[in-house]
Amino acid sequence: MKEVSVGMDIGGTNIAYGLVDRSGNVLFSDSVPTATFKSADICVTQMSEKINLAVKSLNDVKLIGIGIGAPNGNYYNGTIEYAPNLKWQGVIRLKEMFGKNFLSLPVIVTNDANAATIGEMIYGGAKGMNNFILITLGTGLGSGIVANGKMIYGHDGFAGEIGHTFVYLNDGRECGCGRKGCLETYCSATGIKRTVFELLGNSIEASELRNISFNDLTAAMISNAAKNGDKIALRAFDITGRILGIKLADSVAHTSPEAIFLFGGLANAGELIFEPTRKYFEENVLNIFKNKVKILPSELNETNGAILGSAALVWKEIN
Numbered sequence: 001m002k003e004v005s006v007g008m009d010i011g012g013t014n015i016a017y018g019l020v021d022r023s024g025n026v027l028f029s030d031s032v033p034t035a036t037f038k039s040a041d042i043c044v045t046q047m048s049e050k051i052n053l054a055v056k057s058l059n060d061v062k063l064i065g066i067g068i069g070a071p072n073g074n075y076y077n078g079t080i081e082y083a084p085n086l087k088w089q090g091v092i093r094l095k096e097m098f099g100k101n102f103l104s105l106p107v108i109v110t111n112d113a114n115a116a117t118i119g120e121m122i123y124g125g126a127k128g129m130n131n132f133i134l135i136t137l138g139t140g141l142g143s144g145i146v147a148n149g150k151m152i153y154g155h156d157g158f159a160g161e162i163g164h165t166f167v168y169l170n171d172g173r174e175c176g177c178g179r180k181g182c183l184e185t186y187c188s189a190t191g192i193k194r195t196v197f198e199l200l201g202n203s204i205e206a207s208e209l210r211n212i213s214f215n216d217l218t219a220a221m222i223s224n225a226a227k228n229g230d231k232i233a234l235r236a237f238d239i240t241g242r243i244l245g246i247k248l249a250d251s252v253a254h255t256s257p258e259a260i261f262l263f264g265g266l267a268n269a270g271e272l273i274f275e276p277t278r279k280y281f282e283e284n285v286l287n288i289f290k291n292k293v294k295i296l297p298s299e300l301n302e303t304n305g306a307i308l309g310s311a312a313l314v315w316k317e318i319n
Contacts, residue, residue, distance in 0.1 A: 003064045003236045006051055007283040007311030009112060010034065010070040012085035012139075017047065018304065019054055019061070020311035024123040026304045027061070028054045040080075040097070048101040065106040066098055067113030067313030069306060074157035078109045084176045085139075108313040112136070114151060114160070116300065117144025118316050119309025120261055123298035134298065135162065135248075137266035137273075140176070141184035141191075147255040162251055163188075167243055171181065185246040188263045189219040195236045196222055207232040223269040237269065241276025248277070249285035250294050263298035270297075 004027060008017040011034060016030035030050070037043035055063050070085040078095020080086065096106045099109055110118075117134040120126040126134070130149040138141035141163030145152040152159045163184035172181030173194060185191050196209055196217065208225050209217065209232060225233035248260055266273060278295050285293070300308055 001060050001062045003176055004055070004058070004061045005064055005311045005314035006066040007070045007115075007307035007309065008047070008066065009115070009306030009310050011112070011306075012071070012087070015043070015047065015199055017051065017054075018307040018311070019058065019063075019281050020308060022315060024308060025057055026307060029304060029307055030054070034086070037097075040092045044094070044097040044101065048098065051102075053120070063102075063105065064309075065108070065314035065318065066102060066272070067115065067310040068107070069112035069310040069313075070094070070109060071112055072158075073109045073111045073114070073115065075108070075151075075153050076157040077111040078107065080109070081309060106314060106317055108317050110153075110313060111142065111144070111158075111160075112306065112309075113142025114144040115309040115313055116142070116263055116298075116305060117146060117309070118151065119176075119300055119305060119312045120298055121146060122312040122315060123300065123308050125261060125296055126259065128275065129258050132256060132259045132261065133162075133248075133251060133255070133257050134261045134263060135244075136257060137188055137262060138266040139188060139190055141188045143251075144259075145255055147257075152255075162247065165247065165250075167247070183243070183247050187240055187247070187266075192219055192222055192236050192266060193217050193281070195239050196232060199232050199235055203232070205231060205314070206301075209233060219266050219269070226269070226272050234272075237272045238276050240266075241273055242280045244273075245277045245280030245282075246284045248295070249281050251288075252289050253286055256289065257293060259294040259296050261296050261298045264302070267297055268302070270273045 004019040014031045016031040019027045062254040070080045072081050094109050098107045113136045124228050126132045134144045143162035145160045164182045166181045168181035173185035175182040175185050
């Protein structure tokens with residue numbers, strides 16, 4: 001009988017879930033719009049039913065645990081705490097709630113970026129690495145830090161919020177966290193959109209992006225425009241890479257990682273984002289770290305990466 005773990009990624013838009021074996025094979029996957037569930041209680045009840053149906057649909061498998069990545073997920077408490085992009089408010093005791101439906105099985109909850117980091121460690125490019133950082137470049141900027149072979153959670157479970165370090169102290173762009181000038185407002189899929197619109201507003205230079213509304217604009221569109229030689233798009237990537245490179249240069253001073261992995265939609269732009277990030281990183285990093293830290297693309301498949309990362313929480317826990 002093959003052992004499988006559940007990997008579940010709870011996002012503001014969708015909840016992706018799947019069954020993953022120890023080798024990282026996704027045997028089943030699906031997603032549900034998060035808005036389907038009016039409350040966390042309804043979500044847990046219906047997702048538990050979906051998990052059981054998925055297990056039954058596979059032949060000869062045994063469920064050994066549930067891993068959940070979620071915004072503001074707390075590994076220590078098994079909770080989601082005051083997630084700004086979820087309609088479920090306050091503290092949600094997710095581990096306890098799922099535990100009632102899956103008695104005797106471990107339920108592990110953590111921040112969604114931390115889950116991706118564990119996935120990179122077990123299934124991706126960080127295999128065998130004891131010191132690395134993973135940066136997720138999606139709607140926001142998430143991060144996970146591994147030092148001396150261990151995930152850094154801090155004393156309260158919320159360590160590693162690189163996306164909410166300041167680019168501009170109490171100034172700059174408004175952030176969803178309630179402050180201004182946070183890194184994720186500049187270096188994320190949303191951040192580069194804001195940069196493009198600032199550049200468009202401050203110049204009359206021709207650009208294929210001028211007739212696209214903010215809500216319709218995507219990071220992929222900006223990437224395609226840059227590949228076509230669009231100067232506004234190219235400048236936006238340079239600005240984004242400069243800010244990201246400088247902030248990563250600061251970050252390595254804390255843990256001296258072997259590598260930094262970039263994961264998520266904006267990272268799919270390839271060298272458009274990697275080249276300026278590496279350039280400005282090396283220009284600004286402390287001398288003792290120069291030419292020592294690799295900045296690499298994640299080796300997780302973006303489609304199933306969130307599921308793999310969450311499922312990896314279980315394998316990491318039981319090993």
